[in-house]
Amino acid sequence: MKRLLYAAIAVLIVAGLLALGANHFEKEQSAATGKAGSSTKVLNIYNWGAYIDPNLIAKFEKQTGYKVNYDTFDSNEAMLTKIQQGGTSYDITVPSEYTVQKMKQLGLLHKLDLNKIPTLKYYDKNFLNLAFDPHNQYSVPYFWGTLGITYNDKYVKPEQIQTWNDLWKPEFRDSIMLTDDARDVFGFALISLNKSVNTTNNGDLMAAKGKLDALAPNIKAIAADEIKMYMAQDQAPLAVGYSGDASEMIAENSHLHYVIPKDGTNLWFDNLVIPKNAKHLKAAYAFINFINEPKNAAQNAEYIGYSTPNAAAKKLLPKAITAQTNFYPTDEMMKKFQVYTNLSQAKTEEYNDLYLEFKMVHR
Amino acid sequence: MVEKQSRWANLYLIIIFIVLYLPIFYLIFYSFNAGEYMQNFSGFSLKHYGELFADNRMLQIVLNTFVVALLSSLLATIIGTFGALGIYGVKNPLMKNVLLSLNNILLVSPDVIIGASFLIFFTLLGLGLGFGSVLMSHIAFSIPIVVLMVLPKLNEMSTTLVDAAQDLGANSWQVLTRVILPYLAPGIYAGFFMAFTYSLDDFAVTFFVTGNGFSTLAVEIYSRARQGVSLEINALSALMFIISLLLVTGYFFINQYNLKRKKQYKKGRNG
Numbered sequence: 001m002k003r004l005l006y007a008a009i010a011v012l013i014v015a016g017l018l019a020l021g022a023n024h025f026e027k028e029q030s031a032a033t034g035k036a037g038s039s040t041k042v043l044n045i046y047n048w049g050a051y052i053d054p055n056l057i058a059k060f061e062k063q064t065g066y067k068v069n070y071d072t073f074d075s076n077e078a079m080l081t082k083i084q085q086g087g088t089s090y091d092i093t094v095p096s097e098y099t100v101q102k103m104k105q106l107g108l109l110h111k112l113d114l115n116k117i118p119t120l121k122y123y124d125k126n127f128l129n130l131a132f133d134p135h136n137q138y139s140v141p142y143f144w145g146t147l148g149i150t151y152n153d154k155y156v157k158p159e160q161i162q163t164w165n166d167l168w169k170p171e172f173r174d175s176i177m178l179t180d181d182a183r184d185v186f187g188f189a190l191i192s193l194n195k196s197v198n199t200t201n202n203g204d205l206m207a208a209k210g211k212l213d214a215l216a217p218n219i220k221a222i223a224a225d226e227i228k229m230y231m232a233q234d235q236a237p238l239a240v241g242y243s244g245d246a247s248e249m250i251a252e253n254s255h256l257h258y259v260i261p262k263d264g265t266n267l268w269f270d271n272l273v274i275p276k277n278a279k280h281l282k283a284a285y286a287f288i289n290f291i292n293e294p295k296n297a298a299q300n301a302e303y304i305g306y307s308t309p310n311a312a313a314k315k316l317l318p319k320a321i322t323a324q325t326n327f328y329p330t331d332e333m334m335k336k337f338q339v340y341t342n343l344s345q346a347k348t349e350e351y352n353d354l355y356l357e358f359k360m361v362h363r
Numbered sequence: 364m365v366e367k368q369s370r371w372a373n374l375y376l377i378i379i380f381i382v383l384y385l386p387i388f389y390l391i392f393y394s395f396n397a398g399e400y401m402q403n404f405s406g407f408s409l410k411h412y413g414e415l416f417a418d419n420r421m422l423q424i425v426l427n428t429f430v431v432a433l434l435s436s437l438l439a440t441i442i443g444t445f446g447a448l449g450i451y452g453v454k455n456p457l458m459k460n461v462l463l464s465l466n467n468i469l470l471v472s473p474d475v476i477i478g479a480s481f482l483i484f485f486t487l488l489g490l491g492l493g494f495g496s497v498l499m500s501h502i503a504f505s506i507p508i509v510v511l512m513v514l515p516k517l518n519e520m521s522t523t524l525v526d527a528a529q530d531l532g533a534n535s536w537q538v539l540t541r542v543i544l545p546y547l548a549p550g551i552y553a554g555f556f557m558a559f560t561y562s563l564d565d566f567a568v569t570f571f572v573t574g575n576g577f578s579t580l581a582v583e584i585y586s587r588a589r590q591g592v593s594l595e596i597n598a599l600s601a602l603m604f605i606i607s608l609l610l611v612t613g614y615f616f617i618n619q620y621n622l623k624r625k626k627q628y629k630k631g632r633n634g
Contacts, residue, residue, distance in 0.1 A: 003545075003548065004544060004545075004548060004551065007552075008437060008441075011433050011436075011437045011555075012434075012437065014433060015429075015430050015433040015434050015437075018426045018429050018430045018433070019426070019427075019430045021422075021426045022423050022426035022427045022430060025419045025420075025422045025423035025426065026419075026423050028419045044575065044576065048586070049583070049585075049586035049587035050587050050593075054420075069575060069576030070420070070576070071573070071574065071575075071576060071578060072578070072582075072583065072586035072587070073586055074585055074586045078570070082571075082574070085482055085483070085486050086486050088491070088492050088574030088575050089575075229400060229401075232400065233403070252399070252400065
């Protein structure tokens, strides 16, 4: 009995020491801001893992005196569930465009007072007032990018791959890696057929499915994050994926290049929103304005490697980055781009079922 | 013949250990990579360890994870031990079976369902998510494990021990603290360590109930996966592996020391 008691006390002491340690590191995080954690001004951010330059958070805390609580999620769906349940109150979160639409429909978003976001003037007009959120009533873009093709110049010449239809060329047998996502895979098949990526027309979808089945011999694998690794190691000549992932791959392997097919592509956006149950509206607006200050936005874009919708920040970025039309496309190219809108539950299931069928044919 | 057989047995054992440990060593090996990926070892470097120790957020989360694991397994061990005593004491066999089955159902039901139900429960009660909610849910899913580890020890205990103690005039408190609990000690320790490891690496339940700035290691690593898990995580895993290795060795030597002392004590009495 005595021994059990001693063991229990030992556990308590160790736990207490560790808690002190944790407290110390928490203080250290806010010590970087020069303020003690005692301040009652708080901002709760819910963001994708590693999706902001941590120095910017420290700078924000120092500049405004707010203490930032930073939580992370790994998918739109997980974030949505948490916000929907309540229990936590976040002041800022970062959904992708189709999730903005869904959250709007569910009444989870605070209507933005655009007068409180003077930094909106720095935005490129192309990225405001988009179909998923007309007049930016609920969201402002954080980062954006495109879906495109990454190729390895050891195996593929640039002129060989100019449009989506080039993927179907017989010489690319067993050489394409696809990102495992129903909307993306159907998206490029629909574009290659000159249809909308948001089509709800059954005929269009069946045509896209037929076309995808014909692509099967050229497909090497359908995968997720591991594509980055394979491409960086020269394991496959071609990959279909997001511009953000492409820029990471290119940093690892200089033989890789990213192209946006000439026939257009899908444009994705991650957006800053304020959930309805946010408790610190003033802090949230302060943060949105802070992160859109051209200097900060540029620093963040350089750290993350995604494209910024902030025109003033783009000017501050090194020419070597912004001159790349595959990451910062010209207005001419942008005309052909499309943005996903949220589909009805039934249509989403139809996309998913057809996609599953396509994957089974491929196996 | 016998020797040949044991040689095959050894070979089998070695292969199994290789299968179990190789991935861990692979991971540790790449924590020293100067490059950024688990590929193409481009030179020895400690830079990922440097990154880890500069990452205050990560260190805070690691310590928080351990605090939750220690406290939740301690409380679950106390509650679970008394739970086992309770189930043991039930005389009606049907009732006893029902109680045991209810305990086992919690053990085998999927974490996702337990996590989701906790989330709904806590929000219904109006409790904010954070340290408290994580601690409570970890205690809850650890209790059945402790019960399961302690109960066999109880069943194995001869009832004559209790009878003898009572005969010699022990009251029920003395019977509990001087006879039953010391006898159960190995089961209680085992339950504690099982609960500890469960709590340490739980993702599914924890994911639902974290919030308001509180997070644990499993949740944090998973959310970082969108950008690709950096080798900082490898460095952290290597350190945790070494710590557990030290703990196990320490435990081994303490055990060894105790055994020796016991033997000497016996010898002294016999001699």
